[in-house]
Amino acid sequence: MQPATRLSASEALVESILGRYSGVDMILKDRQSNDIARGQLTKSLPAILPILSAKVDAILSEKLPYIHTDHVQMSAQKLVSDLVLRTTLLSFVGPSISEDVDFQHAVQGYSRHVRDTALLLLLVPRFARPLLAPILPSTFGIRALHGYLRRRLFAEVDRSMPTVLQHYIATSKPLDEKDIVAKFPVLVSGALHTMTQGTVQALIDLCAYPQYISDLRQEALRCLDTHNGPWQLCQINELVLLDSFMKESQRHNPPNYLSFNRIATRSLTLSDGTHIPKGQFISMPAGPMALDADFYPEPERFDMHRFAAAAPSGGDGDGDGTERREREFVATERGNVHWGSGRFTCPGRWYASAVMKVILAQILLKYDVGFPEGQTGRLPNVYLDIVVEPNPRQQIVFKLRE
Numbered sequence: 001m002q003p004a005t006r007l008s009a010s011e012a013l014v015e016s017i018l019g020r021y022s023g024v025d026m027i028l029k030d031r032q033s034n035d036i037a038r039g040q041l042t043k044s045l046p047a048i049l050p051i052l053s054a055k056v057d058a059i060l061s062e063k064l065p066y067i068h069t070d071h072v073q074m075s076a077q078k079l080v081s082d083l084v085l086r087t088t089l090l091s092f093v094g095p096s097i098s099e100d101v102d103f104q105h106a107v108q109g110y111s112r113h114v115r116d117t118a119l120l121l122l123l124v125p126r127f128a129r130p131l132l133a134p135i136l137p138s139t140f141g142i143r144a145l146h147g148y149l150r151r152r153l154f155a156e157v158d159r160s161m162p163t164v165l166q167h168y169i170a171t172s173k174p175l176d177e178k179d180i181v182a183k184f185p186v187l188v189s190g191a192l193h194t195m196t197q198g199t200v201q202a203l204i205d206l207c208a209y210p211q212y213i214s215d216l217r218q219e220a221l222r223c224l225d226t227h228n229g230p231w232q233l234c235q236i237n238e239l240v241l242l243d244s245f246m247k248e249s250q251r252h253n254p255p256n257y258l259s260f261n262r263i264a265t266r267s268l269t270l271s272d273g274t275h276i277p278k279g280q281f282i283s284m285p286a287g288p289m290a291l292d293a294d295f296y297p298e299p300e301r302f303d304m305h306r307f308a309a310a311a312p313s314g315g316d317g318d319g320d321g322t323e324r325r326e327r328e329f330v331a332t333e334r335g336n337v338h339w340g341s342g343r344f345t346c347p348g349r350w351y352a353s354a355v356m357k358v359i360l361a362q363i364l365l366k367y368d369v370g371f372p373e374g375q376t377g378r379l380p381n382v383y384l385d386i387v388v389e390p391n392p393r394q395q396i397v398f399k400l401r402e
C-alpha cells in the first residue's frame with residue numbers, strides 16, 4: 001500500500017467530479033468529516049439505533065398502508081430512498097428538522113447541483129471552467145443551499161439525541177458555521193446515495209433468491225426474541241446471515257464498477273516495476289475483481305452463506321471471533337474494494353451497515369416480499385459511467401404478515 005502522501009483519494013474524488021467548482025473540495029481541507037463518520041457517529045450507534053429503528057417502523061407503516069388491500073406494490077428505489085433519507089437526516093440533525101420537507105428537498109438538491117456543475121464544465125475546455133463556474137445556475141443553487149443551511153441548522157440546535165451536526169459543532173474550534181455548512185451536504189450526500197443503492201440491491205436480491213427469506217426471518221426473530229422494542233445495536237450485530245447476504249449482494253452488485261480511485265501526488269514505481277507518473281489517475285476494477293475465481297470460489301453463484309461460514313461457533317479459528325470479523329460486510333478482504341482500501345477506506349461503513357440491517361430486518365419481519373406477478377429474475381442493473389445502479393423500474397410487492 002502506498003502512503004497517502006503519494007496517492008490521494010480525496011483529490012481523485014474532487015477531480016473526477018470537478019469538485020473544486022462545486023465546493024466538494026472542502027473535504028480536502030481537513031479530516032473533520034472523516035473523523036466524525038468513523039469516530040463519533042460510529043460510537044453513537046448504541047444510542048441512536050433504537051431511535052432510527054422506531055423511525056423505520058413508522059415510515060414503513062406510512063408508506064405501505066393496508067387499508068383496502070392485502071398487498072401493496074411499490075418502486076424499490078422510491079421506498080428505500082425515503083427510508084434512508086429520513087433516517088439519515090434524523091442521525092444528522094435530529095427529529096425537529098429531519099421531517100421538514102423543505103429541508104429534505106434542499107439537502108437532496110445538493111448532489112443534483114454538483115452533478116450539473118460537473119456535466120456542464122466537462123463540456124468546456126479547462127481554461128474556461130473557472131470563468132464559467134461562478135455563473136452556472138447550479139453554482140447559485142449551491143450558494144443558496146449554504147445560506148439556507150446556515151439559517152436553518154444553527155437557529156436552534158436539536159440536542160434531544162446525539163447528531164452529526166452536534167459533532168461538527170463540538171469539533172469545530174472556534175465555531176465556523178460557514179465551514180460546517182460547506183462540509184455538511186458533502187457528507188450527507190455521500191451517505192444517502194451509497195446506502196440507498198446498497199439497500200435497494202439487497203431488497204431486490206431478497207426477491208431474486210426467495211429460498212433464503214425463511215432463514216433470514218428466523219434469525220431476525222431469534223435476535224429480537226428477548227425484547228420486543230426497537231432494534232438495539234447488540235441485536236443487529238447478531239444478524240450474521242443477513243450480514244453475509246448483504247455482502248454477497250454487494251459482491252454481485254458493486255456500487256461502482258471501478259473503485260480505489262487515486263491521484264498520484266508524486267511519481268512512484270510499484271514493486272513490479274510499473275511506473276506511475278505524478279498527476280496520474282488510477283483505479284481498480286472492483287466489478288470484475290468481485291467475480292474473479294482467484295478471490296471467490298464459484299464466483300457467479302449467489303450464496304447467502306458464503307461469508308457466514310466462519311462464524312465463531314462453526315469456524316476453525318481460535319474462537320475469538322477474529323475470523324468472523326474478517327468476513328463481515330464492513331470488512332475488506334482480497335478482491336473487495338467496494339469500501340475502498342487502506343487508510344481512506346470508507347469511515348461510514350459501520351453506520352451504513354447497521355442502518356441497512358435495521359431496514360432489511362424490519363421489512364423481513366413485517367412483510368412477505370416478491371417481484372410483481374410474471375417477473376422471475378432481477379431486471380438488469382444500470383451502468384452510469386463507473387457507477388452501478390439498481391434498475392429504477394424495479395417494483396416490489398409487499399404483503400403484510402400476520
Ligand code: HEM
Nearest residue numbers: 009034037191194195198338339340341344345346348352
Ligand atoms: C453502503 C454504503 C457506502 C459505501 C458502499 C461507501 C463506499 C465508499 C468508498 C468506496 C469510499 C472511497 C474509499 C477509498 O477510496 O479507499 C468511501 C469514502 C468515504 N465514505 Fe463511504 N460508503 C458508504 C457509506 C458511507 C456513509 C454512510 C458515510 C458517512 C456517514 C460515508 C462517508 C465516507 C467518507 C467521509 C469517505 C471519504 C474517506 C476519505 O477520503 O478518507 N460513507 N465510501
